[in-house]
Amino acid sequence: GENVEQHPSTLSVQEGDSAVIKCTYSDSASNYFPWYKQELGKRPQLIIDIRSNVGEKKDQRIAVTLNKTAKHFSLHITETQPEDSAVYFCAASPPDKLIFGTGTRLQVFP
């Protein structure tokens, strides 16, 4: 079955710097790769997603890249703000479910 690895587990950056989180997946049948942000005690919220027919997608300060050959995808957050502090999860979707990574706790210091 699908296995998703996510790194780093924690990431601390200064406000205004960039943050990069990386994930790898194992199942070549996976074709959808969402990123979720989860604040403490809250539900996961989708922030950006990418499908396997696209290599890169950007939405304001957030971008995701996908390398199908290497089976890895990354989240890039530019100009980080304190409100970006949260746990971020990547996921890969073989048909009919999401397999999540173990999460990255991002702390943005003012």
Place this chain on the structure above:
Amino acid sequence: GAGVSQTPSNKVTEKGKYVELRCDPISGHTALYWYRQSLGQGPEFLIYFQGTGAADDSGLPNDRFFAVRPEGSVSTLKIQRTERGDSAVYLCASSLNNAVIGEQYFGPGTRLTVT
């Protein structure tokens, strides 16, 4: 419009008891998913419904866990003979249609504590 709702928000039960957790998906969403999230971990897939039928229950940990969705809307996750290791947040998610995989909208979760 209304998002995914789950009841109860918190459930404390004694080891060995039976519990039911309810999920109300977004109206019109045919796909419904249950996940379990332990502290410090990502959500772990349990079961997926397309309409009334369980299309994939490969994530259910053992036969103490069962889920139903009799009318293709509300779903109930049932756990028999609860164990302390079942303590976690149980998340429900729905999506419009799984023919083309798309965004899953999560509910707030039910925090289950087995004492």
